[in-house]
Amino acid sequence: MDELLKANAYIARAKKSVNGKYRLKYHVMPPVGWMNDPNGLIRFGDKYHLYYQFNPYDTDTGKMCWGHVVSDDLISYTDCGVALMHEDENEKAFSGGAIQTDGGITIYYTLHTEEGESKIEEVYTSTSADGKEFKDPVKAFDNSNLPKNLSVIDFRDPCPIKVGDTYYVFVGGKDRAANRGVIVVLGGKSPEKLEYKFYIGPYYELGDMGECPSYFKIGGKDVFVVSGCHVHSRNNDFKNINSSVFIVGNINFERGQMDIDFIKEIDKGDAFYAPQFVRGADRPIMIGWFEMWNKPYPTRDMKHGWVGAFTIPRELQYKDGDILQTPVHELDKYLYDAQNGEVPKCSVIEFSFSGEGSVTVEGADGKVIIGNDGGVYLDTRMTNNSFGSIRRTNSNYGKCDVKILLDVSGIEVFVDGGKEVISSRIYIDGDYRIKTSGGVSCLKVKGVGGEQ
Numbered sequence: 001m002d003e004l005l006k007a008n009a010y011i012a013r014a015k016k017s018v019n020g021k022y023r024l025k026y027h028v029m030p031p032v033g034w035m036n037d038p039n040g041l042i043r044f045g046d047k048y049h050l051y052y053q054f055n056p057y058d059t060d061t062g063k064m065c066w067g068h069v070v071s072d073d074l075i076s077y078t079d080c081g082v083a084l085m086h087e088d089e090n091e092k093a094f095s096g097g098a099i100q101t102d103g104g105i106t107i108y109y110t111l112h113t114e115e116g117e118s119k120i121e122e123v124y125t126s127t128s129a130d131g132k133e134f135k136d137p138v139k140a141f142d143n144s145n146l147p148k149n150l151s152v153i154d155f156r157d158p159c160p161i162k163v164g165d166t167y168y169v170f171v172g173g174k175d176r177a178a179n180r181g182v183i184v185v186l187g188g189k190s191p192e193k194l195e196y197k198f199y200i201g202p203y204y205e206l207g208d209m210g211e212c213p214s215y216f217k218i219g220g221k222d223v224f225v226v227s228g229c230h231v232h233s234r235n236n237d238f239k240n241i242n243s244s245v246f247i248v249g250n251i252n253f254e255r256g257q258m259d260i261d262f263i264k265e266i267d268k269g270d271a272f273y274a275p276q277f278v279r280g281a282d283r284p285i286m287i288g289w290f291e292m293w294n295k296p297y298p299t300r301d302m303k304h305g306w307v308g309a310f311t312i313p314r315e316l317q318y319k320d321g322d323i324l325q326t327p328v329h330e331l332d333k334y335l336y337d338a339q340n341g342e343v344p345k346c347s348v349i350e351f352s353f354s355g356e357g358s359v360t361v362e363g364a365d366g367k368v369i370i371g372n373d374g375g376v377y378l379d380t381r382m383t384n385n386s387f388g389s390i391r392r393t394n395s396n397y398g399k400c401d402v403k404i405l406l407d408v409s410g411i412e413v414f415v416d417g418g419k420e421v422i423s424s425r426i427y428i429d430g431d432y433r434i435k436t437s438g439g440v441s442c443l444k445v446k447g448v449g450g451e452q
Contacts, residue, residue, distance in 0.1 A: 041278040121143075236393075365428070
């Protein structure tokens with residue numbers, strides 16, 4: 001039995017013993033084991049194919065492969081098991097992206113090889129007619145062709161686009177001389193043979209290594225979502241070890257440069273990383289990892305058998321020189337009116353701040369507070385696992401609308417039409433109730449359930 005078949009057989013057995021207490025209902029999760037980065041997000045035919053970093057055998061990183069789910073609408077999902085796994089135990093299929101080609105779905109990913117103290121990261125590609133399995137991968141680029149100042153070892157997460165008759169692949173990289181992260185641009189007429197073109201950066205906001213670059217044209221602007229390792233905190237930005245940013249500007253592929261308008265942190269919370277655009281979607285849709293490195297993972301500590309999730313898919317808009325994020329409209333058809341003060345574990349809560357005030361969602365043994373003391377903040381310190389934080393917006397809002405998405409063990413807070421977002425994980429037992437204080441009005445609660 002090859003490794004992919006073995007993994008899928010294991011998943012079928014092991015998922016029966018996963019503890020479902022904190023499982024989310026309308027966010028993607030692994031059936032069992034460990035999940036991190038979104039990979040190869042693409043609309044192909046009439047389905048969304050969403051892949052992800054996956055270790056089915058443990059609630060930690062390890063034998064990394066690509067898990068796979070499909071969806072009609074980005075809210076309800078069907079698990080499809082493992083789509084990509086290497087046979088050699090030293091070879092791991094790290095992150096990457098996807099694009100539609102004549103052969104079906106073509107993915108690019110990082111083949112990460114470790115033997116003892118040595119590490120190699122190379123760009124590989126494979127094609128599947130239906131997106132279910134990717135086999136017989138080939139190396140698409142020779143790292144020795146990188147400029148001398150770029151690392152040939154830390155070089156990962158390729159994400160493809162096609163411009164005219166040329167394939168461009170954006171790869172996370174490191175400028176060794178500056179000790180800063182960059183986006184490396186490869187290109188070629190053939191998907192299987194890429195050449196070095198140029199790099200974008202280095203930037204402070206990408207820390208000492210760029211990861212998971214993904215591209216979409218939004219409102220006439222070239223927009224990257226990209227993550228950085230070890231980004232040092234600056235004012236209210238970059239409170240996590242790693243962080244993710246929008247890079248907005250204009251690319252000239254012929255000149256090999258990008259003129260930058262602005263760089264902005266995407267999410268102020270402690271549970272958002274490695275976002276990627278959905279290739280082939282009819283509008284710019286972004287999905288991130290609904291977790292973060294170097295923090296507690298309660299479902300692992302409680303031996304529930306799974307870790308990780310995706311954020312709600314977010315539609316992006318370029319408006320008034322800024323990028324706005326809102327939950328995809330497909331969520332609306334799953335909403336129902338909550339009755340008699342009910343606050344479902346899966347719900348959408350909307351309200352307005354007219355000044356200082358707070359909304360508290362409280363359970364039997366924990367609570368989470370969304371407040372406004374000039375800036376809007378999310379306080380998750382009082383969940384039943386006591387590992388949370390206080391995170392706040394960069395801007396002050398005397399008045400603003402707020403939309404909160406709750407899903408069993410997750411919370412995403414959209415402020416002022418999505419100008420800023422704060423995401424975190426919460427673990428609160430018992431039925432929910434809401435308390436308000438101060439300048440809070442227009443409170444509405446809708447449950448998220450079956451399609452209406």
